[in-house]
Structure formats: structure tokens, C-alpha cells
Amino acid sequence: SEKPLKGKEDILPDVQYIQEELTRPHMTLELLWKEYAQDNPEGLSRSSFYRHYQKYRKGLSISMKVIHKGGKKVFVDYSGDGLRYFNREEGKWEETGFFVGSWGASSHTYAECTASQSGQDWVKSHIRAVEYFGCVPKAFVPDNLKSAVTKANFYEPEINALYGKFAQHYDTVILPARVRKPRDKPVVESNILHLQRFIFGRLRNHTFFNLAELNQAVWEALELYNDRPMQQYKKSRKERFKLLDKPYF
Template structure:
């Protein structure tokens, strides 16, 4: 077993340009039999940092322990149940990649991970206390200094053992480690999404296509640095290269319905017809939005958003707002909503009215009287 945890104390690094101070967390790991210790500073206890320090730990050990005993931090355990804890999906995937198993300590039971509790105390005294008067200007510089002290700690003779941690590790623990995989684990996070009417799912502001038959279905998305993979009921149904830009679409032609045939309720013609019920400007706005997208279905969400505004505002105002949107070349629901919220549609509403209101400084208008 290897026991892992974060130290309570932190150590600072300084930005050489701005002088900003950032507190770094200290990750500590200890092997169960030899007390062989590993330590590394990282920016936070976030999932990406948590996975990263484990990857570095296994590389440092030169193999993979059979079990990893961890605390109930959010990056590791999603449901800290005493008998059946739920592991974070990314953390469990990393463990599967390395062929190890995660054992979460029971909540409020520090004795379950007493080995690393002692290792944390030693690391705070042997590493953090010795570095407290030094100034570090990068995380790499800090970890280089920590690495030197970790080597000294593991080479130090332990009382009552007559051997160092490094010697006991080579004699006992190293022989029991599993082999490292050919490639290190690549960090990826998971997200559950519902497929939109345009058969795309949104990831970090970008839209990725799925087969159109999955409209309204729940899917699981695995998001890595370079790829986006989409799974439905455990089967991978789409894979995309990660797009660097936001507010764009990545669409695979095979995911589109043949000849944009009808699916569900909405088609380009059906949406434009729904816009005509609001008014001619709304229909023209819908047509402009759909024509501006590489694929018509990609504009459906915007059109549906305009239709939803008609629940809060009367059709005349929505149509006037669309008229103003066409004039200023707006193409989003947020723009039309802002026009309505700020009353910028009023001038266009007056222009389309059959009865022009009488404007005079001394006349208050019929709305003043009961």
C-alpha cells in the first residue's frame, strides 16, 4: 500500500514580476512497509493537480502499488460513505489505467491512514520548516529543492530499524510493485450532458456533434487536453479533436440527418413558420440566423430562444426587437433579450403601429387617465 494526503501547512512562491505570493500545497505519500516517502508541491487540491501528483508518484517509485489509501477530499471521493464510498470517476479511471485500487479511509478515522499522517508531520518538519526562509520564484524551482530534501529524508537512518527508508524500500516494497504502463495516464474530466435539438453538446463554450438520433438523450463526455469523447450507455459514439476556440461548432457530417430531414418537431421551415406567428421581423430574423450557420440545425437553439421570449413579452415587442436586431446585425438570444429588457424595441414598435402616438410636451397621453 501507499498512503497519500496533503499537508496542512503551505509554502509560498513569488511572482518575479508582480511580486504576487501564491501558497502551494504539499502532497505527501508514504509506502506502508518501508515508510519510503515522496513529496511534491502543487498549486491546489483540484482534480487535475491530484491526478498529476499521483502520476509523478508512480514514476518516482518506479512501479505501481497494489493499493492507494487516500483521504476523503473531493478530488478523490464523490460520496464519502463509511461502507460504500463513491470514487471520483476520473480518479477511478486513473487507477484502472495503472492497475491499482483505491481504498478511501473512513470519514473522521485518521487511524485508517496513520502511516501518511506521520509522514505529513515529518515532511512539515524536515521539508517545509527547512525551506521557510527561502524565496522561490517558480513551482519547478520549489519542487527541485523539495526533491533534494526528500532524497536526504529517505537516506536517513531510522531509529529502531538500523536501516534507511530507501534501503527498506529496495528490500521490501520495490519487489511488490506492479509494472508501469507504457504511457502515463492523460488527465481527463467527465461531464454529463443532454444532447440539444441541433444534436450537439456544449463543452467549455464550444459545441460538438453527436449522431442526430440521440437528440434529448443523456450522454457522458470525456474531456482531455486534445480530445473530446462522447459516450452513450457505455459505448463511445463520437470522438472530436479538442477545439481551442469558444462559441464555435465542430460537426461530423455523418452525424447530420440525411438531407436535413425532419427529426422531432423542428426543421428550418418549421421554425421560420413559428417565427411568422410572432411577426414578419421575427421570421426574417430566424431566416438570417439559420442562413448564417454552416449547418441550419446549428441555428435552431437561437430560434428556440427567441420563441421562449414570447412567453415573457407580447409578440409585437418581440417582433420589434427582432427588427432592431436585424438592423444592428445581432445574431444571438442575449442581444434580443437585452433589447427587450432595456426597452430599445419601443421605437420600432411605434413605427409599426397603426396609430402613431401624438407627441407634444404638454400632452400627457391617454395612459395618464383612468
């Protein structure tokens, strides 16, 4: 007979642990149920275990509902808004692009300002992201911007030549998100929004005079962002990266 979701005799499963374990290669909810049942013979039935986890998932944001396997993908994009610095030589403000790359499993993130959104700047940002993470994902997932995709196509998108050479050199692949499918890349979309609030807000009253100076401030704020515990998981992005992504390299 079914057991209620709550009761004195029930030992409720740790749903955050379940969510994290499901990011591991070959892990399934069925296996986690069997492990739970073995450790807690007086706990929830199989169907109640599944319902308890699904109830938890319903309360998650879109970016957290999607389960990404550890070490697999880094989602990359430019923010719609960027920061700026004052060019003393030209006597004018220079707008910048804002590049963001986030791991699917851990949400660990790299970000920087760029002089433009050209193909060269796009690839250079990827190289610095790889250096920052200390490893290369199995795939990068960009939006269909021109720096990444020459011709968007549902089945065989045409990758920018320079971007393709980068992927070949680093032994990774490029998997463009489907056109007009924001749910294909909710992790980076979510982090762009959070970074705009976290970094842009902190730097709003500062004046910078070159790109290097601006990025130094961005990277200092980025460390605080990655070290801050995530509300849903009680662990920071950096801690989750070491637990969920880094072990597969």
C-alpha cells in the same frame, strides 16, 4: 516452565527483524517463533517470545504498530500547511498544496508542492509518485478529500471520476480511509509531520520564484529524508523500500 524475559541463558529474538518480516505476504508470528526456536533451542519459550515482541510493539508509535504487507498500499494526502513562492509577474506570494504519498510497509515517501488541490493536480501528483517509486502499489489509500472521493460512504464511497480513470489505467484500486478514522492512515500522517519539520525547516529562509524551482528544492530535501536512517529500524526508508516493497514487483 516459563523462562524469564532476561537471563544469561536466554538468546533474545531480534524484534526489529520480526517487525520487518511480518510485512512479508503470508508471514505470521507463529512461523517466526518456530524458526527462532529451531535456531535457538535454549532461547525463550513460545509465550515469552510473544511477550517479548508485544513489549517491543507497545513502545512503537501508532504508525509503526500497524503492520502493512509489502507492495500493497501507498497512503496519500495533502498537508494542512504548504510552502509558497513569489510570483514576479503578479507581484504576490502564491500558496501551494503539499502532496505526500508513503508506502505502508517501508514508509518510503514521495512529496511535492502543487498549484492547487484540484482533481487534476491530485492525479498528476500520483503519476509523478509512481514514476518516482518505479512501481505501482496494489492500492492507494486517500483521505476523503473532494479530489479523491465525490461521496464518502462507509461501504461504497464514490470515487472522483478522474481519479477512477487513473486507477484503471494503472491497474490499481482506490481504498478511501474511513471517515474520522485517523488510524487508517497513520503512515502518511506521521510522514507529513516529519516532512514539515525536515523540509519546511530547511527551506524557511529561501525565496523561490516559481513552482518548478520550489519543487526542485523539495525533491533535493526529500532524497535526504528518504536516505536518513529511521531510529526504530536502523535502516533508511529507501533501504526498507528495496527490502520490503520493491521485491513484489
